[in-house]
Amino acid sequence: MQLHLTRPDAVIFDMDGLLLDSERVALRLFAEAAHSLDLKWDEAVGLKMVGLNSRDSDGIVLEAFGADYPVAALRERFGELYETTIVAGDIPVKPFARDLLMHLEALRIPCAVATSTRRTRAEAKLHHAHLIQHFKALACGDEVLRGKPHPEIYELAASRLGIEPSRCLALEDSNAGVRSAVSANMQVVMVPDVLKPDAGIRMLGVPAVSSLKDVLVAIG
Structure with a gap:
């Protein structure tokens, strides 16, 4: 099915899993961090954290493993592994992300990022991926009181x-x-x-496409 879009005045991108192929990296590193600390871990818990800020993600972990789970130690170890991966430039850019950003620049359509990641880490990830120059603004997880799915970060x-x-x-x-x-x-x-669209998302009628190439073609 071909995607049909109204030409926007601006495009706002999520970052992890949308611009960067980082969700799989994060899932792997959370498992590695838990293993190195001899802690329980379940990939299903990691999947529940996708799209959420660190505060809400930590709540998911505590709900799964109990209030005495050393989530701060897990988060610290994960952070060490993740920062090393970021600086090494080992987080791939998603297919057609660069093409779409360059096309939007040519059309003079401004772009922003709305990410649950905190600003310092988001800037580092976009810098090492050589994408940050394409964005007029960033809205980050540590700059809002209420994370996704609340609308505050997109607003x-x-x-x-x-x-x-x-x-x-x-x-x-x-x-x-x-x-x-x-x-x-x-x-x-x-x-x-x-993650695939859940039943609630399908009921909203939000189009789901296979890659950013579909968006590139639809904007024309």
Whole structure:
């Protein structure tokens, strides 16, 4: 099915799993961190964390493994492994991400990022992926009170671009992120990564496409 889009005044991108093939990296490193600390881990728990900020993700871990689970130690060890991976440039850029960003630049359509990742880490990831120069603004997980699926982060990204949310196109890979952008009254396209659209997302009628190439073609 061909994707049909209204030409947006701005495009707001999620980062992990949408621009960067980082969710699989994070899932692997959480498992590695837990193993190195001799802690229980379950990939299903990691999948529940996709699209959420660290505060909400830690709540998922504690709910799964109990209130006495050393989530701070897990987070610290994961951070060490992840930062090393970021600096090494070992997080791949998703297919057609660069092509789409360059096309939007040619059309003079401004772009922003709305990510659950904290600003320092988001900037580092985009810098080492050589993508940061394409964005006029970033809205990050440590800059909002309520993370995805609340609309605050997408509303913040739109305000930093100076464009009404209803005139923005949001691109997301996670169910929580799609709900966030829909609640912000944006045109939304889902590009699923490690998670498929859930039943609630399908009921919202949000189009799901196989890659960013579909968005590139639809914007024309």
